Amino acid sequence: MISTAIIGLGKMGISHCAILGAHPQIQLNAVCDASALIREAFKKYSTYTVFSDYQKMIQNTDLQAVVIASPTKYHFEMVNFALDHGLHVFCEKPFSLKSEDSIYLAKKAKEKQLVNQVGYHNRFLGTFMYLKQLLELQVLGELYHFQGESYGPVVLKEKGSTWRSEKGQGGGCLYDYASHTIDLIHFVLSAPVKVQGTLLKSIYSKGVEDAVYSNLTLENGLTGTLSVNWSDETHRKMNTQITVQGKKGKIVADATEIKIYLKEANPLMGLEKGWSVQYITDLTEKVDFYLRGEEYSAQIDHFVNCITQKALSNRSPFESAAKTDQVIQLLLADH
Amino acid sequence: MERVLFGDNQFFGVNHSSDEKARAQAIRFKDNKAIVQVLDTAIDAGIHTFMCTTHDRIGEICNHIRQHPVKYQDFKIFPCMPYAHKYANAVTELGIMGSLQHFIPGNVFNTFAKGGLALAKKDMVALMEILVDAEMKMFKGIQTPVIWLQNVITDLLLGLGMTDFLVGFHRYVKEKYHAEAGFITMNLPLLLDTLESKGIENPTVCASINKIGFRMSGGKSVYETVIGQKRCKLVAMQVFAAGAIPPKEALEYVCHLEGVTSILFGASSKANIQQSKSLIDSYSNEFINKSFLYKN
Structure with missing residues (x-):
């Protein structure tokens, strides 16, 4: 059993808490949150030891791992403290507000040989994993364009103020939504290294942007576009989609399906000429506990496996999350 | 509970295998009349229970049902609460405290703001009861013999080990609405173990x-074992696995499982509704006849 604690019991923290609580290889011992109301609820209705100070929690609990789901601006000091205390760290996305800090933490975790992971759960979705595999096998031939898109109905009115709506706190569509899209582009294709013609639009929010549009150039030279909008009520929930175009065809993938168009059949992959569609029902691996999506449990399973099987390399390490933070900075600078 | 229950995913752009299909459905059902028409088709096919989320638009459907009491006298609704995306998006926008203030009705919110916080801290199950009442408002005057807790909440509480809320929900809907509490879950074995450990038998x-x-x-095999133990009144959902299994094969499997009480499905076309209903009826009869033969 891996003795674990959680810092931050907001939307993601509570969700992680349930997944960790039901996990057969995890002993969830302690939780920590700044809100008195949340702490009270956990004291009264759960069996975990509850803290308001994360440093005290780490110092006074016998822990091997910690899950950090606090507001982004606290990630650096919390992750740093946890690494100093020899803990394996799973941190929510985006990783940190300054890519220098992210790089520093990635280096530190590596040196200390501690498992380090950031919660980019799209990396654990069957459709996107299959897309990555198809691209690695070059089924589309030479690539010439990609489009990464995310849309959803988060901010639909001119109101509301949490840390997510304050500038420089890690809120806004860029940190909250676009970070997922950027990370996914990095995962399936390559890391973006250059941005041009960036548009950050405030639609309803005052302090932060509600939409992000930009042209990206990747490390491997491929160019494409980023289009993200969290004030789009035509979507019931967050919807992320990647389109990749190559000389041999096109692939469109989202969380539920992957549509492949090939100019010629690819017998090696069993793909016919023209359109073939595969659904998440065929591409999902079973999990032991389900909450909101297999990918949330799968990423925690992966974190656990990385701790127990020391040789395993992490699928969403600090290092790759630091690249996403770098791209966010580039987008802010280009605006 | 009837053998066949009619679901609502198709009306609100929910499709577990295709966002594109979901979008097409959302366009088709943008008008409430289109929803009512499909419900009437289901009724004509002999399905009298509609299991639906507490989506704002269901409130409008409820108005229609109340306006036609004779036509819908045998019609029952199984509300499933809460409509989670409404809350999840609010939490991202307003935070947990902001969302509570947003969703808790007016006067209670005032108590809440003026130091009622201490009260909230003391009894969160009571807070849950307030939220249940808020969600149930739209169903006033409509038969709701089973009131369901959505899987995202059931499973969240299950993982958190906060079973007091599950027990509280079970007790509250019985007391206040004279209804049976239903629990939707993606973790059936764990839920049954947990509810039984808290004294809730045959949920x-x-x-x-x-x-x-x-x-x-x-x-699947763990599930089949648990289903065979007949420890609950069980509604099977996602029987087509979001369209991955052909209808006959899908329904034959689920109708022949001893321990499944009812089957929930949603469909938009008359042909699909009639086909699914008659397949369920015939496979179920076949199964009953078979078990009768074996037993005798």
């Missing part, structure tokens, strides 16, 4: 049950 539960094991946490 009403709805879970994903299908031939390919989609969304059956822990795997």
Whole structure:
């Protein structure tokens, strides 16, 4: 059993808490949150030891791992403290507000040989994993364009103020939504290294942007576009989609399906000429506990496996999350 | 509970295998009349229970039902609460405290703001009861014999070990609405163990049950064992695994499972509704006849 604690019991923290609580290889011992109301609820209705100070929690609990789901601006000091205390760290996305800090933490975790992971759960979705595999096998031939898109109905009115709506706190569509899209582009294709013609639009929010549009150039030279909008009520929930175009065809993938168009059949992959569609029902691996999506449990399973099987390399390490933070900075600078 | 229950995913752009299909459905059902028409088709096919989320638009459907009491005298609704995306998006925008203030009705919110916080801290189950009442408002005057807790909440509480809320929900809907509490879950074995440990025997539960094991946490064989133990009144959902299994094969599997009380499905076309209903009827009869023969 891996003795674990959680810092931050907001939307993601509570969700992680349930997944960790039901996990057969995890002993969830302690939780920590700044809100008195949340702490009270956990004291009264759960069996975990509850803290308001994360440093005290780490110092006074016998822990091997910690899950950090606090507001982004606290990630650096919390992750740093946890690494100093020899803990394996799973941190929510985006990783940190300054890519220098992210790089520093990635280096530190590596040196200390501690498992380090950031919660980019799209990396654990069957459709996107299959897309990555198809691209690695070059089924589309030479690539010439990609489009990464995310849309959803988060901010639909001119109101509301949490840390997510304050500038420089890690809120806004860029940190909250676009970070997922950027990370996914990095995962399936390559890391973006250059941005041009960036548009950050405030639609309803005052302090932060509600939409992000930009042209990206990747490390491997491929160019494409980023289009993200969290004030789009035509979507019931967050919807992320990647389109990749190559000389041999096109692939469109989202969380539920992957549509492949090939100019010629690819017998090696069993793909016919023209359109073939595969659904998440065929591409999902079973999990032991389900909450909101297999990918949330799968990423925690992966974190656990990385701790127990020391040789395993992490699928969403600090290092790759630091690249996403770098791209966010580039987008802010280009605006 | 009837053998066949009619679901609502198709009306609100929910499709577990295709966002594109979901979008097409959302366009088709943008008008409430289109929803009512499909419900009437289901009724004509002999399905009298509509299991639906507490989506704002269901409130408008309820108005229609109340306006036609004779036509819908046998019609029942199984509300499933809460409509989670409404809350999840609010939490991202307003935070947890902001969302509570947003969703808790006016005067209670004032108490809450003026130091009622201490009260809230003391009894969160009471807070849950207020939220249940808020969600139930739209169903006033309509038969709601089973009131369901959505899987995202059931499973969240299950994982958190906060079973007091599950027990509280079970007790409250019985007391206040004279209804049976239902629990939707993606984790059937764990839920049954947990509810039984808290003294809730033979609960009403709805879970994903299908031939390919989609969304059956822990795997199909574990589920089949638990289903066979007949420890609950069980509604099978996602029986087609989001369209991955052909209708006949899907329904034959689930109708022949001893321990499944009812089957929930949603469809938009008259042909699909009639086909699914008659397949369920015939496979179920076949199964009953078979078990009768074996027993005798």
